[in-house]
Amino acid sequence: MDSALIPKGVKRCSIGQFILGIGLVGVVLLWGVFAMLLCWLKGLNQTNMNNAYGFAMWIWADLAVIALGGGAFFTGFLRYIIGKDELKNIINYAVLIGFICYSSALLILAIDVGQPLRGWFIFWHANVHSMLTEVAFCITCYFGVLCIEYVPLVLENRQIDKVPFFHNLSHNMHEIMAIFAATGTFLSFFHQGSLGGVPGVLFGRPFGFREGVFIWPWTFFLFIWSAAAAGPCFTILVTKITEAVTRKKLVKDNVIELLAKISGWMLLTYSIAKIADTWQWATATAPSKGFNLMDFYSNNPLYGIWVLILEIGICGVLPAIILVSNKGRKTAGALWAAVILASLGVCLNRWVMVLQVLAVPVLPFTNWNMYAPSWQEVATTILPVAYGVILIMFSYRYLPIFPQEQELNPVEPPAPQEQQAVSKPETPSDAQEAELKPAEA
Amino acid sequence: MQFGSGGYLPPAHSTFGGCGLPHCQIAEKQKTYDNGSKKLPDPSIRLNGVNWPAKIEDDGARSPIENRQFKGVLMEKGKAKKNKKFGMVIDLDKCTGCGSCMVACMAENNVSFREDETDKLLSVTWMRVYKLTNGKPFPDSEICYLPRPCMHCEADHGHSPCVSVCPATATDYDMNTGIVSQIYTRCFGCRYCMAACPYQVRVFNWYDPVWPDGMEKMLSPNVSVRMRGVVEKCSFCFHRYQLAKDKAYYEGRQDLEEDEYQTACTQACPASAITFGNLNDPDHAITQIVRPDHQLGGRSKNPRAFRLLERLGANPKVYYLSNREWVRHSGDNYRPDEVKL
Amino acid sequence: MLPFSFEWIWDMSHLVFHGGLWYALSIIGMGITFCILKAAYDTYKGKGSHHP
Incomplete structure (x- = not known):
């Protein structure tokens, strides 16, 4: 049909x-x-939510999907700016996942504010000193970039592509995609960082507050880093799930392994940086406000020190070690485990940096706020x-979406009358000729 | 525009609750002047397209941009004067925990309530009284009641925890009065300020404000009623400051007497535990009690005085007094190795 | 957001923030405008019309 x-x-x-x-x-x-x-x-x-818990599940979801959608900007950065050409075979899917993540974030934000009809105030009455302002501007702009990156895919639909204008538009957009990708990377650096700045600048909340450089707390850089590390892992994870559901191989192993390797090194360096940051915070920043590390992880029914171990150790260092090792990347089970753990880790980090920040009592005569x-x-x-x-x-x-699907899953020879139209071309020029034949006919 | 026995009453459309736009405030001022008053402003000073009354030295009802413009006027006339810095000191040894301050605050500021107020974390409360205990068993147990309004933090150059994070400039630190404002009609309810405030003074309107039949007629016309979905907080009864300033201006005076601007909670306290005034005026009782060290962010030189969470560096302008060490110790967080009790 | 909104101040914070914003928006805007105009021109010239 x-x-x-x-x-x-x-x-x-x-x-x-x-x-x-x-x-x-x-x-x-x-x-x-x-x-x-x-x-x-x-x-x-x-x-x-309540007056003690003004930020809750939705803000976590926002931060989490934006981190997971980081695969789009980082893969785009690797593909168009660094020149990792193999990644052209997964960039479409990375863009689609990013598009979904960012549109979801905007939708959740629209539900989350108390006066949704005043949402435009954040742009019009912008307070440039607020991290949330930077987040709003950059997310919106980057969503525009993702639309620009996704539109050519839509235009490549068989029927839409028949319209000359759309065909030309798609072609032209592909031609200058590197410019859009560079702009997207610029915007992503800032909004991923600003999301990290959201808890990092809260000097009234010792659990979230971090020192930093100039106006940026360390969380600013850690959020960029973690999104660049875990985003591609999520892209790989969704690709693997899609392959499992469709029972087809859609992307070649060398592409997945390249992305996994880069992601692994990002994750390893991120984990080292995160450990250093946690050490500095636990031994200097928090004590200066009157808190010991264990004050943040005791006297409550949920948040124990296991959170920290799970986030940094099991969901940070462990998947990083798997992904940087050649054997780990080539073993299907290990790769699955690594990308799942890395994705969970970044989600847990965002949960902690939103919900635990508010759960920790700051006034000495108040208790933990559970939600x-x-x-x-x-x-x-x-x-x-x-x-x-x-x-x-x-x-x-x-x-x-998957340029390698046809090659990896050759369709059985069709009926003789259709054979000419759908036969797999040998070279790009052949492909073009094959595409042209119906029009010529 | 209303005139009563107390003189000119400005409409509810003020900095607190008004749109906050300069044109609104200027329009309101000009309406006042146009109302037959002989105290017309001197139109000789014109800066940035605005006629500024030459005789006014200090007026808190301005937006940030107006503040800067106004400072320019003062500098130009060589009349620059130290800004006001309103603050509060609460003697916890006098506080009986009666809750009069909370009731007075709610009535004065049109604070809404619900039929079921059992969940205090959903309540709208500008002034909240906490009960502190020393944690010791009888007969050594002691309690202390701690009223907590907005701290109107000053931090560095007005870099209050909440002000710098608001993405829509819906809250502002007024350098002329030291009061942290909240513009309800510009707040879009992101609640970032609530997350930023360590004192939990900011509350969200989770429900529509509804008053029992007939009670809405008792609402104050000087304070805007807040709508569902916005954040609100203690304003140090800023509308009272506006009223007092307007009255003084009408009577041809420049400055306010100490008792002309007092918050509702201060006046309602039966034990006189609350003292309110200008921390920059050495004649005011609060300054004499607190003896703030402005070089150290307003830290008190009075050994009885302390501020909540002083170590965070928010420099609140609400001080507490107590002779009891455990009470003073309860105001901040200390590591076990720091505890001297 | 714009110089005529009253929160606007000609200081370094605003210049850096809005400079970055408008720079990014300009690139996106000019890029997409270029693509659309070139596609219209190409279509006018008959390019892609032989495409199935």
């Missing part, structure tokens, strides 16, 4: 199966939309996941 929209030379499931899948995820999406409408119409009393999200918060956080799955399903089905 929709075969005219499916890229040539690849096989997709039946339309019925596809609609069923969309329907199942759509139910989850609708649940999230319902919760979102409740929050908008009835206000933030639908959440379990559990309401179902509306959970549903609105799952909403972007469902939206992301749907967008991936559509993009995978109708757009040439």
Whole structure:
């Protein structure tokens, strides 16, 4: 039914199966939309946030998806600026994942503010000294860049590509993509860093506060670093999940291994920097405010020292060691474990830097603030996941996301009358000729 | 525009609750002058497109840009004068924990409430009274009540924990009065300021403000009612300062007497535990009690005095007094090796 | 955000922040405008019209 929209030379499931899948995820999406409408119409009393917990699950989700979406800017940086050409085979998917992550972050932010209709004040009445202002500007601009990077993919759909203007537009956008990628990298450095600055500048919150350089606390740099390290891991993870679901190999091992290797070194250096930062904070910064390290990890039902060990050791150093070793990267199970741990680690780091910052009592006569999200918060956080799955399903089905898919999964010889149109070309010039034949006919 | 026995009452549309835009404030001032008053401002000074009254030396009702412009006027006329720095000192040995300050604050500032106020973390409370204990068993147990308004932190050059983080400039440190303002109509409810404030003085309007039937008629016309989805906090009853300034101006005076501007909680305290005034005026009682060392961020020279969380460096302008060491010790965090009790 | 909004101050903070912002926006804006105009020109010249 929709075969005219499916890229040539690849096989997709039946339309019925596809609609069923969309329907199942759509139910989850609708649940999230319902919760979102409740929050908008009835206000933030639908959440379990309170005056002690002004930032909670949504801000964590924002920080986490932006870190996980960091694969887009860092892969783009490696591909277009550093010149790692092999990564062209995964950059499309990295861009798509980044697009989903950043659009999700913007959606969650729109739900999270008390007066969503005044959201534009952050731009119009901008306080340039606020880290959140920098975050808002850079995320919005970078989302624009991601749209620009995603649009050519959409334009490459078989039917859209037939329109000469769209074909030319897609071609031209590809031509100058390095400029957009460089701009995206510039913006990403700042908003990833500013997100780190959000807790880092809170000198009233000794758990989050860090010293730094000039106006930037150390968390500014650590957030950039961790996003650049864990973002590509998440790209690999989603690629692997997609391969498992579609039961196809979509990206060649050398591409995955290259990205994993770079990611591993980033993660290893990040872990060393994070350990140094934690040491400085635990032995100098926090004591100067009257706190010992264990004050932050005791006398409460949840946050023990295990959080720190899990975040830095198990989800930082361990996956880094796996990814930097050749054997680790080539062993499927180890690679899976490493990318899962790295993704979890960055999410845990963001959780700690948002929720534990507020949980720790600062006034000596107050207690720990504990928090559990309401179902509306959970549903609105799952909403972007469902939206992301749907967008991936559509993009995978109708757009040439994986350039190596055709080569890795040759389609069985078609019926004789179709053979000429769908036969796999040998060289790029042959491919162009093959593409041109129907038009000539 | 209202005139009562107390003189000119400005409308609720003020810096606190008004849009905060200079044109609004200037328009309000000009309306006042146009109202038949003989004390018309001297229009001879014109700077940055604004007519500034030449005789006014200090007026807190200005936005940041106006502050800078106004300073320029003062410098030009050679009349630069030390800014005011309003603060508060609370004698905890006098406080009985009666809660009058909380009630007075709520009534004065149109603070909303709900039928079910059992969850205090959802309550809107500008002034909150904490109960402290020394943790010792009977007969050595002692308690202390600690009223906590907004600390109006000064940190470095007004770099209060909350002011610098607000992304929409909805909160500001007024260099002329030392008061941290909140512009409700510009706040869009991101709550970053709440996360930044270590004193938990900032509260969010989780619900629509609803008053029982008829009670809305008792609301003060001088203070804007806040809407759902914005942050609010203690303003040191800034509208009272505006009223007092307007009255003084109407009567041809430049400066306020100490008792002309007092907060509602100060006046309501039956034990006279709260003293409010200008920390930069040596004649004010607060300055004589606190004896602030401005070289050290306002740290008190009075051995009975302390500030909450002094080590964080926020330099709050609310001081506490107590003869009891454990009470003074309760104001900050100390590592075990620092404890001398 | 713009020099005529009253929060705007001609100081280093504003110049650095908004300088960076407008620099990035300009590149994005000019880049996308260039792509659209060139695509329109190319289409006018018949480029890509033979494409299936």
